Amino acid sequence: MKESFLEKAARRMDIPAEVAANVPKVIIHGYREIYVENHKGLLEYGPREVHVNGGEAVLKLTGEGFRIRAMTGSELRLEGLIFNIEFIY
Amino acid sequence: MQKAVNLLRGFVRIGVECPYPERFINLCAVHHIAFWGADRIGELRLEATIPARCLPQAEAFAVKLGGSLTAIKQRGALFFLERFKRRYVLITGLLLCIAALFISNRYIWEFTVEGNKTVPSEAILEALREIGIKTGSPASAVDIVDIRNKVLMKLDGLSWITVNVSGSRAAVVVRERVAKPLIYPRNTPVNIVAAKPGLITRIDALAGAAQVFPGDTVRKGQLLVSGLIDSSQVGVRLVNARADVTARTWTELKAITPVGAVGKRYTGRETKRYALVFAGSRVNLYRNTGQPYAMCDKISKTQSLRVGGGFSFPVALVTETFTEYEPVAYQLDESVAESLLRRELSQTLRGGLAAGGEILTETVTFHPETGFVSATLTAECLERIDVPRKVEIGDVLARRGDS
Numbered sequence: 001m002k003e004s005f006l007e008k009a010a011r012r013m014d015i016p017a018e019v020a021a022n023v024p025k026v027i028i029h030g031y032r033e034i035y036v037e038n039h040k041g042l043l044e045y046g047p048r049e050v051h052v053n054g055g056e057a058v059l060k061l062t063g064e065g066f067r068i069r070a071m072t073g074s075e076l077r078l079e080g081l082i083f084n085i086e087f088i089y
Numbered sequence: 090m091q092k093a094v095n096l097l098r099g100f101v102r103i104g105v106e107c108p109y110p111e112r113f114i115n116l117c118a119v120h121h122i123a124f125w126g127a128d129r130i131g132e133l134r135l136e137a138t139i140p141a142r143c144l145p146q147a148e149a150f151a152v153k154l155g156g157s158l159t160a161i162k163q164r165g166a167l168f169f170l171e172r173f174k175r176r177y178v179l180i181t182g183l184l185l186c187i188a189a190l191f192i193s194n195r196y197i198w199e200f201t202v203e204g205n206k207t208v209p210s211e212a213i214l215e216a217l218r219e220i221g222i223k224t225g226s227p228a229s230a231v232d233i234v235d236i237r238n239k240v241l242m243k244l245d246g247l248s249w250i251t252v253n254v255s256g257s258r259a260a261v262v263v264r265e266r267v268a269k270p271l272i273y274p275r276n277t278p279v280n281i282v283a284a285k286p287g288l289i290t291r292i293d294a295l296a297g298a299a300q301v302f303p304g305d306t307v308r309k310g311q312l313l314v315s316g317l318i319d320s321s322q323v324g325v326r327l328v329n330a331r332a333d334v335t336a337r338t339w340t341e342l343k344a345i346t347p348v349g350a351v352g353k354r355y356t357g358r359e360t361k362r363y364a365l366v367f368a369g370s371r372v373n374l375y376r377n378t379g380q381p382y383a384m385c386d387k388i389s390k391t392q393s394l395r396v397g398g399g400f401s402f403p404v405a406l407v408t409e410t411f412t413e414y415e416p417v418a419y420q421l422d423e424s425v426a427e428s429l430l431r432r433e434l435s436q437t438l439r440g441g442l443a444a445g446g447e448i449l450t451e452t453v454t455f456h457p458e459t460g461f462v463s464a465t466l467t468a469e470c471l472e473r474i475d476v477p478r479k480v481e482i483g484d485v486l487a488r489r490g491d492s
Contacts, residue, residue, distance in 0.1 A: 044111060
């Protein structure tokens with residue numbers, strides 16, 4: 001996948017990409033909680049599989065017992081046992 | 090904290106059925122509808138919790154997506170209160186209660202007195218009652234300056250008083266008057282005389298003419314330092330005599346106590362009576378007002394109905410407990426009687442000792458008699474015996490006559 005101009009500029013200037021280029025920021029707490037910032041919405045949501053729209057890529061989570069703990073326009077907090085995290089470009 | 094806020098504001102557990110529940114989630118997120126605990130139940134169904142105020146908007150989104158929304162469970166203060174919407178009597182009672190609290194808070198229903206040791210609390214409250222500050226008086230009637238002016242005039246034992254009104258309770262704080270020592274003005278001619286008989290051990294005459302010397306024995310009231318000084322120029326000169334006179338003094342105290350005494354033996358029978366006091370008026374909750382037993386102790390306990398630290402209702406519950414006893418004659422043990430007498434005499438001796446004085450020797454002798462035990466305390470003390478006494482005209486005339 002081609003790196004965007006803003007991503008490239010942010011990398012050169014040592015600015016966090018999620019701030020400058022609005023790319024998703026994913027934080028995993030242990031094995032049971034995942035936090036996604038700058039998401040563009042949910043594409044699919046189920047207890048075993050969740051697809052999160054990240055803009056230029058889709059974040060595909062597989063696991064068990066997924067549940068949305070909280071969600072706003074830019075932040076998403078999911079809980080459930082995480083098996084696999086995959087980026088689909 | 091967030092849970093408490095949510096409970097206060099109210100939240101709804103909703104079930105949404107639509108072709109794409111993810112779209113419903115996205116719509117909520119974009120339109121700032123906070124939701125939590127979202128569970129996918131089936132292919133077309135989703136359950137989540139949203140704030141109560143967002144329910145109409147969420148419902149509109151569900152309809153827009155070709156689905157439907159149902160409220161499964163509603164929780165929070167708002168929904169709890171809504172249950173009482175049609176319970177008019179309850180609401181009226183609540184409003185009346187609030188009104189009663191509000192009105193009642195403007196009146197004083199309870200008094201507490203603090204800071205008094207010798208002046209009884211009843212006397213202070215009676216003085217306040219006489220000037221119109223009593224149970225049921227409006228809190229606005231409390232004028233501290235007026236109270237101070239009037240109550241201090243009525244009660245000589247007080248030097249200061251204030252009334253702090255907190256809610257419907259009034260705390261009366263007093264300071265008692267300290268007896269002023271006998272001090273004559275510097276320009277008043279004063280003699281120094283002996284407060285009690287003794288043997289002078291030291292005399293420091295700061296002003297005046299010493300009339301006695303160490304080793305002299307003096308009687309009570311004897312002149313120790315004279316305020317009249319002979320002068321070769323002006324005859325007799327009058328001064329304010331000042332002196333520290335220390336003497337050895339001997340004290341003899343006697344006490345007596347009967348050996349036989351009557352005590353109480355409780356039978357175990359007890360009767361309780363209750364009464365209510367409404368704003369000072371007592372309502373007995375019993376019929377028979379007589380004493381339940383021929384011989385009994387009566388203990389009264391008054392409990393005011395209070396809310397927190399500041400508010401008290403004008404209602405108090407009085408509990409009177411009558412405990413029956415039988416009189417039992419018993420013989421006081423001699424050692425116990427002696428111990429009682431020794432303590433009593435020792436306290437009296439120390440109470441009569443001048444400030445800074447010390448007890449050199451203290452002997453107690455007991456004399457058992459028929460039915461009594463008497464004791465004699467003999468003590469030798471070292472203490473100041475000087476007391477000022479105003480020079481009378483007779484003293485001056487007597488001195489002139491002598492000279």
